[in-house]
Amino acid sequence: MKRLNFFEETRYEKLPVKVFPDKNIASIKVAQRIAEIIKRKNSKNEYAVLGLATGQTPVGVYAELVRMHKEEGLSFQNVITFNLDEYYPMKPTSAQSYVAFMNYHLFDHVDIKPENVNIPDGTLDKENIHDYCLQYENKISEAGGMDIQVLGIGRTGHIGFNEPGSAPNSGTRLVTLDDLTRSDASRDFGGKENVPTKAITMGIGTIFKAKEIVLLAWSKKKAPIVKRAVEEEMSGDVPATFLQMSDTVEFILDEDAASELTRFDTPWLVKDCTWTPELIKKAVIWLSEETDKPILKLTEDDYNNNGMAQLVVDKGPAYDINIDIFNKIQHTITGWPGGKPGADDSQRPERAEPARKTSLIFSPHPDDDVISMGGTFIRLVDQGHNVHVAYQTSGNTAIWDHDVLRFVEFAIDFNKSIGESTENLESTYKKMRDFLSKKEPNQLDLKEILNVKGFIRKTEAIAGARFAGLPDKNIHFMNLPFYERGKTESNPDKEDDIVLTMELLQKLKPNQVFAAGDFADPHGTHIKCFNIVLEAMNRLREKEEWIQDTWLWMYRGAWHEFEMHQIEMAVPLSPNEVIKKRNAIFKHQSQKDTPVFPGDDDREFWVRAEDRNRETAKCYHDLGFAEYEAMEAFVRWKFK
Incomplete structure (x- = not known):
């Protein structure tokens, strides 16, 4: 009997598949x-x-x-x-x-x-x-x-x-x-x-x-x-x-x-399900998309004809399911990502108190903050929260070599214009130029070149954060050591990265933390940075009281958004806010036009971000909600 059940469960699969909890096992x-x-x-x-x-x-x-x-x-x-x-x-x-x-x-x-x-x-x-x-x-x-x-x-x-x-x-x-x-x-x-x-x-x-x-x-x-x-x-x-x-x-x-x-993705199509609240939400959203109907227009026939008859029997009638899921999704939408002061927060994604929160945004690269959550970043500042941004790595691998020479040439000319000696600069410039003329693909840069690349990204990050409204004292450059070690080591140890992150958290004692939750690439900088934040927070949770009330929100990078059923906070952006976010991204001039590592998407980062945010707003609208210009989405991490 079990063999038959397993065959039913895997009937879409045309060859044997064995699934393990993780890649290590x-x-x-x-x-x-x-x-x-x-x-x-x-x-x-x-x-x-x-x-x-x-x-x-x-x-x-x-x-x-x-x-x-x-x-x-x-x-x-x-x-x-x-x-x-x-x-x-x-x-x-x-x-x-x-x-x-x-x-x-x-x-x-x-x-x-x-x-x-x-x-x-x-x-x-x-x-x-x-x-x-x-x-x-x-x-x-x-x-x-x-x-x-x-x-x-x-x-x-x-x-x-x-x-x-x-x-x-x-x-x-x-x-x-x-x-x-x-x-x-x-x-x-x-x-x-x-x-x-x-x-x-x-x-x-x-x-x-x-x-x-x-x-x-x-x-x-x-x-x-x-x-x-x-x-x-x-x-x-x-x-x-x-x-x-x-x-x-x-x-x-x-x-x-x-x-x-x-x-795993749509299990109701292959077997009887244990209908958890999370699975019901996912299934109803899927049914809405499959039938091209808003949630409140779904009928019992829609459920029965798409493998979800059991759900109606167990949890129905259909309209009651529709109302329940509609309300749950409605409650994810908020214009107050730091919580609305004095409001009943029982149906809101963020707490009302404290009214003025300390919000810490971790940005793996120097532009992830404004690309991924620039509208929310600006909204938090505008609503009076004590916002800090922490750039976890220098991002110095993502600068074109020719830009290094251009910036050093600028420094030489500037020093000449104010009467300063340029002898050392010109000597360094010649050293750089000689190296770059013979550089092999993927060869590690000279320290001086890496420094200039880091300086370029640092000044752009400062410009973007200032544009979002932050004072300089709220801008932190962590320069986590794993990033530099990773240029010469395949699995750089991250203990000192964790300690540095713990120190920043202890210093600021944030009420909410935002971190990049991109897990699609297990070897990417984003997931390494997230794991460092998570480990730092987990260690602090074992010994410090204040962090028990710190919420961790995940945002996504420039390529993919969370799936609709996963989203727990959606922040609508007006047309003007979209433009303001775009201008914040424009401060990262080295990443505009053609970045060094564009991935397999040839759109510019600001275009990707806007298209993604508009697509999220459209998905909400198609489900039957108000039509917004754009939306940024977040998922809250559940600590064990």
């Missing part, structure tokens, strides 16, 4: 699976043949294999490895090469024989690539085929570097990389223009020959493409869908990567 399980293959083969005096992937996804797997080697004696003496792919052209000594990646994360830490390591050669002459690829295929066959192939999945749906358009029977070959794939790799290369346009990759047909295939995916960033790969029909538009043809494949996901699968 999942990575350990996959590493144990690989270790068992190695031990089993070793007991038979045979080689274990592993197909390996690169990128951030398998890093945890490799870390656990290294631990097992060092602490449990797992030997790699009888292991042969074949990597999926390599950029072309690419020197093995380059920091961006997959040779360097595999050495750093695995091979340099275990006892594998160098001659048993196989990674596509990115240094070949083009006319030799075809023959080399045939030899690579033959070498896999001669080794007895891969016992297990580890895969990740790109946002284009690529496996290996088999981009959209790849054939299911394709072999190892030279391919052209999709523009989105190159955008995703741009940070590692210091800009998309430095990312190779081609790569050598195993083909999908080569991958199919493995005795076991495991595809790993973590984070909400991968959730949309995971849903397509698992639930859509096979198509060359999403090469990972071809894995549905294999009898030996399994997708290993964390809860975030699995979050858009039907059984």
